[in-house]
Amino acid sequence: MVSLWWLSPRLGKRRRSAGLAGPLGMVTVVAAWALTVAVGWGLIYWPHMPEDFSYAAGLVPSEHAGPLDALYISLVTLATLGLGDIAPASGWLRVLAPMEALVGFVLLSATVAWILGIYPALARRRALALRLSHVRRSGATAEALDSDGGAALLDGLTSALSTITVDFLQYAESYYFHDGDENTSLPRQLRYALGLADRATGAHHPDVRLSASVLRRALEDLAVVLDERFLRTGEGPERVFAAYADDHGQPQGPDGPPQDGGSGRS
Incomplete structure (x- = not known):
């Protein structure tokens, strides 16, 4: 937010650009929170794919075991969507995934409380x-x-x-x-x-x-x-x-x- 405020008068008319610094800064902070959480949990899932995950019919496990797939699982869990096309199958991962969903709920609550x-x-x-x-x-x-x-x-x-x-x-x-x-x-x-x-x-x-x-x-x-x-x-x-x-x-x-x-x- 400090950086956006410092840049605002250098981007054009001061009042117009400075008026966006606060709201844009809040959006950037929340996005950074969500991205950091999603990538972090995705890095936990990735080494255990595809062996410790179950896949829906029609999905080839070996073709859906890359970093983007791990990030996808993390985002789906974080957002509590629960699509179920790729889900953890081993015992400790089945416990870990709901914990990420709780983190996502806390993140949403913190964002609302902040606003x-x-x-x-x-x-x-x-x-x-x-x-x-x-x-x-x-x-x-x-x-x-x-x-x-x-x-x-x-x-x-x-x-x-x-x-x-x-x-x-x-x-x-x-x-x-x-x-x-x-x-x-x-x-x-x-x-x-x-x-x-x-x-x-x-x-x-x-x-x-x-x-x-x-x-x-x-x-x-x-x-x-x-x-x-x-x-x-x-x-x-x-x-x-x-x-x-x-x-x-x-x-x-x-x-x-x-x-x-x-x-x-x-």
């Missing part, structure tokens, strides 16, 4: 980006944030950021999925979140100052995870988020913090 884990993580990431976009486009002023509602807003963003940080730790491959729309692109919105936290630290309301401090720490933790796992800039949050946006083909834009009495719009 069901990745896409909710992506949805949470995009939901946070959209929420930040809503705040930015709503024209929230520094005065409006200096209130109980502002503290609650900052706390909600902190909670969502903590979840995203855990998602990047548990589902690192989710980094290689591209978000094309700027309003649902977390790399595009993080600079605004950083400015929001910095601005709110100067609020008069003590709860807002506390919430802003926690939000800033959550952003710093996210920057550490992004930098250690993917970017390796060795810089602070500002530079890490800039590198994150650049790596995803997202312009930084005028997404600074809200100003006193200003609209906060970009």
